[in-house]
Amino acid sequence: MVSGIKTFGKYCIFLCQVFRIPDKWKVFFKNLLFEISKLGVDSIPLVIIISIFIGAVICIQMTINIVSPLIPSYSTGLATREILLLEFSSTMMSLILAGKVGSNIASEIGTMRVTEQIDAMDIMGVKSANFIVLPKIIGFVAFVPVLCVLSMFMGLLGGWAVAEFTTMISVEDYIYGIQSFFNEWYVWYGIIKTVVFAFLISSIAAFYGYYVKGGALEVGKASTSAVVSSSILILLADVILTKLLLQ
Amino acid sequence: MIEAKNISKWFDGQQILFDINATLETGKTNLIIGQSGSGKTVFMKCLIGLLTPEEGEIYYDGRSFRTMNANERRNLRTEIGMLFQGSALFDNETVLGNVMFPLKMFSPLSRKEQLERAHFCIRRVGLENADDKYPSEISGGMQKRVAIARAIALNPKYLFCDEPNSGLDPKTSILIDELLSDITHEYQMTTVINTHDMNSVLGIGEKIIFINKGHCDWQGNDKSIFRSKSQSLNDFVFASELFREVKVFLEREYEAHNSEK
Numbered sequence: 001m002v003s004g005i006k007t008f009g010k011y012c013i014f015l016c017q018v019f020r021i022p023d024k025w026k027v028f029f030k031n032l033l034f035e036i037s038k039l040g041v042d043s044i045p046l047v048i049i050i051s052i053f054i055g056a057v058i059c060i061q062m063t064i065n066i067v068s069p070l071i072p073s074y075s076t077g078l079a080t081r082e083i084l085l086l087e088f089s090s091t092m093m094s095l096i097l098a099g100k101v102g103s104n105i106a107s108e109i110g111t112m113r114v115t116e117q118i119d120a121m122d123i124m125g126v127k128s129a130n131f132i133v134l135p136k137i138i139g140f141v142a143f144v145p146v147l148c149v150l151s152m153f154m155g156l157l158g159g160w161a162v163a164e165f166t167t168m169i170s171v172e173d174y175i176y177g178i179q180s181f182f183n184e185w186y187v188w189y190g191i192i193k194t195v196v197f198a199f200l201i202s203s204i205a206a207f208y209g210y211y212v213k214g215g216a217l218e219v220g221k222a223s224t225s226a227v228v229s230s231s232i233l234i235l236l237a238d239v240i241l242t243k244l245l246l247q
Numbered sequence: 248m249i250e251a252k253n254i255s256k257w258f259d260g261q262q263i264l265f266d267i268n269a270t271l272e273t274g275k276t277n278l279i280i281g282q283s284g285s286g287k288t289v290f291m292k293c294l295i296g297l298l299t300p301e302e303g304e305i306y307y308d309g310r311s312f313r314t315m316n317a318n319e320r321r322n323l324r325t326e327i328g329m330l331f332q333g334s335a336l337f338d339n340e341t342v343l344g345n346v347m348f349p350l351k352m353f354s355p356l357s358r359k360e361q362l363e364r365a366h367f368c369i370r371r372v373g374l375e376n377a378d379d380k381y382p383s384e385i386s387g388g389m390q391k392r393v394a395i396a397r398a399i400a401l402n403p404k405y406l407f408c409d410e411p412n413s414g415l416d417p418k419t420s421i422l423i424d425e426l427l428s429d430i431t432h433e434y435q436m437t438t439v440i441n442t443h444d445m446n447s448v449l450g451i452g453e454k455i456i457f458i459n460k461g462h463c464d465w466q467g468n469d470k471s472i473f474r475s476k477s478q479s480l481n482d483f484v485f486a487s488e489l490f491r492e493v494k495v496f497l498e499r500e501y502e503a504h505n506s507e508k
Contacts, residue, residue, distance in 0.1 A: 023352055112338075115333055117338070120329060120337075122297065125323075125325050
């Protein structure tokens with residue numbers, strides 16, 4: 001318990017070091033664009049592949065399980081849409097990105113620490129936490145709504161592919177289902193959740209990487225710890241945000 | 248000039264440095280030597296400000312590090328160049344990018360002037376046609392040269408080197424030593440080198456500080472080290488048969504020289 005409080009305190013101090021005015025805005029924006037490309041744009045293929053397949057699987061499972069004559073046939077599309085918008089494209093996609101982006105950030109910063117690159121910056125007078133971490137957090141948080149919306153769209157596309165290429169459900173029913181009872185707020189709810197999760201993923205991974213001590217083995221451990229911690233906190237934040245935003 | 252006065256440092260209740268007093272002189276290569284685990288790296292980190300000593304003061308040309316505010320410390324850091332044991336080059340930057348880094352962050356020069364300065368530093372350390380290479384694509388000796396070029400890019404007043412020869416072959420080690428010595432004299436820097444390489448000690452040791460078990464046991468230069476009566480220093484310096492023979496030879500020479508007088 002005490003250790004947990006200490007770690008949280010250290011994390012808060014770390015965030016204070018990160019959220020400072022950059023030394024050189026020109027260098028910051030250059031780094032920001034680089035991080036958006038590396039953490040965000042490079043994640044697009046993963047998001048597309050996973051979303052299409054999960055969208056298709058959700059559609060198939062809904063079709064198989066919703067077989068009552070009392071339930072209208074378009075409900076498969078409706079249920080697929082609601083699952084994608086409410087939970088998959090925000091929470092599940094964030095958990096997957098925690099593995100990809102979180103481990104990337106933690107191992108990169110951890111390696112910089114153990115090879116004394118961060119010490120070199122500190123000695124030069126560069127605010128190392130601010131210089132290295134701020135572009136990563138802002139870059140990922142700024143781009144992640146694009147990934148979330150892309151995931152929603154690709155998931156629905158996956159469901160449509162099931163309707164188009166199988167006889168399980170008609171395309172007309174599916175299209176009608178995904179348009180029925182549409183609540184725009186659910187899209188915003190997904191985006192808000194994803195932004196919060198992106199902040200957790202990037203800041204926690206950076207925190208673990210920045211304070212690594214030792215060598216390659218410790219960098220690996222920090223990377224694992226970053227993914228585990230951010231995944232747990234994503235689930236915790238999911239409960240809190242759902243309570244706050246949907247009730 | 249850097250003055251360390253009564254420096255003591257503890258880790259987890261265990262004292263690592265004991266009341267160390269030392270003066271590191273301008274325009275000279277000042278060597279901190281000692282066995283592994285003697286506390287020389289801790290002492291150097293205290294000098295740079297990466298560690299804060301529990302007792303004692305460090306003065307940079309009369310300016311106390313302890314009493315400096317955050318801005319003064321940041322300004323001081325731009326006067327410091329550091330060469331790390333593992334070079335600590337930025338992996339995602341090319342050779343030119345690494346040397347340009349401190350210039351981009353702190354120099355008021357225009358982009359063109361920064362490039363000219365970076366190219367000058369790269370040439371000064373003897374690197375040719377390596378601008379676009381990444382650290383992983385060049386040898387250990389070349390990495391050290393890049394790190395030296397980066398360290399001198401802002402014309403520092405103080406240059407710190409942590410075991411600059413580690414992992415290098417003897418010939419490259421001598422070249423790096425000579426380069427550090429030349430740069431020190433050329434730019435009149437206060438250069439502090441942390442090493443246990445005896446070739447460096449005898450080659451460029453204009454001022455030598457010997458740390459033993461956290462104590463400063465001896466101070467002198469590359470000439471006086473052979474005539475030292477300090478047992479701990481002799482045990483360290485003349486650990487190898489070769490250096491024992493060199494000592495005997497030099498002592499004979501010294502006696503012959505005195506008897507001729």
